[in-house]
Amino acid sequence: MSVAVSLDQRFGPDRKVRLPEPLVLASGQVLAGLEIGYETYGTLNPAADNAILICHALTGDQYVASLNPRTGKPGWWHRLIGPGLPIDPARHFIICANVLGGCAGSSGPASLDPVTGQRFAMRFPVITIADMVAAQTRLLDHLGIARLAAVVGGSMGGMQALAWAAHHPDRTRAVVAIAAAARHSAQNIAFHEVGRQAIMADPKWLGGEYPADQPPAAGLAVARMAAHITYLSEEGLTSRFGRRLQDRAALGFGFDADFQVESYLRHQGLRFVERFDANSYLYITRAMDYFDLAEPHDGVLAEAFRGAGRAGTRFVLISFTSDWLYPTPESKRIVRALHAAGAPASFIELESPFGHDAFLLEAPEMNRIIQGFLAAHG
Structure with a gap:
């Protein structure tokens, strides 16, 4: 023992x-x-x-x-x-x-x-x-x-x-x-690679040597957003959000979160970076891909x-x-x-x-x- x-x-x-x-x-x-x-x-x-x-x-x-x-x-x-x-x-x-x-x-x-x-x-x-x-x-x-x-x-x-x-x-x-x-599967690996590349493309990633208080938050948030879509279903997303607008009565004709589903994904990404390490995300997704x-x-x-x-x-x-x-x-x-x-x-x-x-x-x-x-x- x-x-x-x-x-x-x-x-x-x-x-x-x-x-x-x-x-x-x-x-x-x-x-x-x-x-x-x-x-x-x-x-x-x-x-x-x-x-x-x-x-x-x-x-x-x-x-x-x-x-x-x-x-x-x-x-x-x-x-x-x-x-x-x-x-x-x-x-x-x-x-x-x-x-x-x-x-x-x-x-x-x-x-x-x-x-x-x-x-x-x-x-x-x-x-x-x-x-x-x-x-x-x-x-x-x-x-x-x-x-x-x-x-x-x-x-x-x-x-x-x-x-x-x-x-x-x-x-x-x-x-x-x-x-x-x-x-x-190849599809599973593909989605993970999108997330990893988002993290590594963040200028704050610094080859993985980022300070603990300055993580590559933007890249990790995007990785989480992409992955989170795979955890849901079209039926569930349609039922929950459809094409409903977020806190507005008309399209904003810009790139803020017009749709509720956009706001939801952004929220998921921001919450995730508060509790998870970007390098850990790279390592764990790689372990899954090798499985x-x-x-x-x-x-x-x-x-x-x-x-x-x-x-x-x-x-x-x-x-x-x-x-x-x-x-x-x-x-x-x-x-x-x-x-x-x-x-x-x-x-x-x-x-x-x-x-x-x-x-x-x-x-x-x-x-x-x-x-x-x-x-x-x-």
């Missing part, structure tokens, strides 16, 4: 641990002084078999079910996790860690390099989803958890959950992957899950009808591969007009599915 060099207690809110063992990354580079920011809820039982790991999406953090100390907002999955909810701290020991490369307490480009004492910036090694999961295994070792009851995640969190099954099949009994995919579970197995996805089949890991996959970022055929492809690998898997497509972000919104049917699945297998 890993031993922390700076931690006052392992369990509770707003935890942070530094793990001394170097982490060998998929690139072959080695990261020393791994730091992980994380939150826990509930109590680990004496058998240490009631732990559920929650994996967050691209712009998420460890504050899954508690107030975010930076934004003051409720946890990003407070509709799913909490007393009386499908993932309940009265029954489960719940862990959520900021991903490797993030900017909410885990090692990332904004962290100090323990070798030089300077901020990593773009000298931080390029990472993968598998590296994020490897860092999470180190945290579980530190917490004394050999095997999880379940790994649960949506979007990039779902990718991590699938990577857990592929790379560490003996360490989880169940996997819940929502609005996810087993690889990033392809089948690639190491000559393109045969079933082979990636062969170990999960042998381990008896159980799966449920959930998709949404209006999600065009990670559409239903991606989830069905995963389910076919799981069945071919001998892993028990169920799948459901839920009706929703809200696009990819549906997994974060009020979704009673999704909650019922997860509650039933965890009661049976978690």
Whole structure:
């Protein structure tokens, strides 16, 4: 088990641990002084078999079910996790860690390099989803958890959950992957590249060496705006905004935000730069682009899950009808591969007009599915 060099207690809110063992990354580079920011809820039982790991999406953090100390907002999955909810701290020991490369307490480009004492910036090694999961295994070792009851995640969190099954099949009994995919498509990569180029084209980016109080805010805001469109749906945007004007009775014949949807996107961009690091955005989107579970197995996805089949890991996959970022055929492809690998898997497509972000919104049917699945297998 890993031993922390700076931690006052392992369990509770707003935890942070530094793990001394170097982490060998998929690139072959080695990261020393791994730091992980994380939150826990509930109590680990004496058998240490009631732990559920929650994996967050691209712009998420460890504050899954508690107030975010930076934004003051409720946890990003407070509709799913909490007393009386499908993932309940009265029954489960719940862990959520900021991903490797993030900017909410885990090692990332904004962290100090323990070798030089300077901020990593773009000298931080390029990472993968598998590296994020490897860092999470180190945290579980530190917490004394050999095997999880379940790994649960949506979007990039779902990718991590699938990577857990592929790379560490003996360490989880169940996997819940929502609005996810087993690889990033060319379209996904293209949208990320637009965002990265927006950041790097901002004069304040300075090759990644920007001062913390002078970030490339304009570029990061544009990156967020472009990405946010992919999280929504045409139906949802039309229903919510249509072509309605923003605080005016007629067109302004200029380039201010004439339309409500323009104002909304600008607001999303400005809010985002207040809580997220631009370099972290570059690194995490790159990790997602590299994600392809089948690639190491000559393109045969079933082979990636062969170990999960042998381990008896159980799966449920959930998709949404209006999600065009990670559409239903991606989830069905995963389910076919799981069945071919001998892993028990169920799948459901839920009706929703809200696009990819549906997994974060009020979704009673999704909650019922997860509650039933965890009661049976978690």
